[in-house]
Amino acid sequence: MSEQDTSDRDYESVLRDAGMRITKPRKTILEILAEGEDHPDALEIFRRANARDASVSLSTVYRTMKALHDCGAIHRHAFEGGPARFEQADAPHHDHMIDVDTGEIVEFRSEKIERLQEEIARELGYHIVYHRLELYGRKRKTR
Amino acid sequence: MSEQDTSDRDYESVLRDAGMRITKPRKTILEILAEGEDHPDALEIFRRANARDASVSLSTVYRTMKALHDCGAIHRHAFEGGPARFEQADAPHHDHMIDVDTGEIVEFRSEKIERLQEEIARELGYHIVYHRLELYGRKRKTR
């Protein structure tokens, strides 16, 4: 059997633990997710999944994403304008820089910013449940 | 005449400078915006405007918001889930903390974070066009 040992087995257990069935469409979608290094939107996931199993529908993609999100297995990002994009939740936390010209997404992480956010929230009398930090920028020509 | 000297006159000049006509519906909408201390969405602006001039339509609210946004006179924020919310652009830059329970919005500003963002963008080879920093939190009970 040519099974890759990516984390799609993990996804299956996540779903199973949540009392959900491992169906053929779900298997396909989970495969795609486990492989994906990028931030595909629902339609893109649908296209990729559909290429392997023509019976997968867009609704099922949405439903599966919702299930995985509820389980905390994936993150959903709604960047400016476009549709929601997804990524695996197992990677360490990071924020995003979006190229306004190309739509390209670069991940980054700043301990300092994380700490400052906590600090600000505390001063305002809140504790952070989650946050959203997106830098929309343009590649600098100027050296 | 009981005219308040808020910034709705400014809005009018902004539009006029952009070569747009000052119509009755626009006047009403601008009034609302100039008064508003909060972050109303299009529907809310429509409701308030409609209360003063029953002929104002939702489409016109959207169109006017778009015009003002294009002129840079207002900011448009699409917070998690809900519809876009607007606020005057004349206030100094700030970010938002959203109460996940009440939807309440608190503004804050951190020079440090602003600087760090610039720094990060530079390291990634970008310059920031704009950013989005939203903290979603809950009021802390624990003293």
Add this chain to the structure above:
DNA sequence: AATGCAATTGCAAATCGTTTGCAATAACTG
């Protein structure tokens, strides 16, 4: 103040991304 014309309007219909009702189908249980 009356005229003309382009900008603006309200309305309804269209759009986009996403969700949902439903009857048919497929997973897991025993």
Add this chain to the structure above:
DNA sequence: CAGTTATTGCAAACGATTTGCAATTGCATT
């Protein structure tokens, strides 16, 4: 292998926003 129950695809519904269009209005000109 059968029975229950979750899951499916489809199409229709959804909420926020945009748009085409014919009627109206602002405003520069007379």
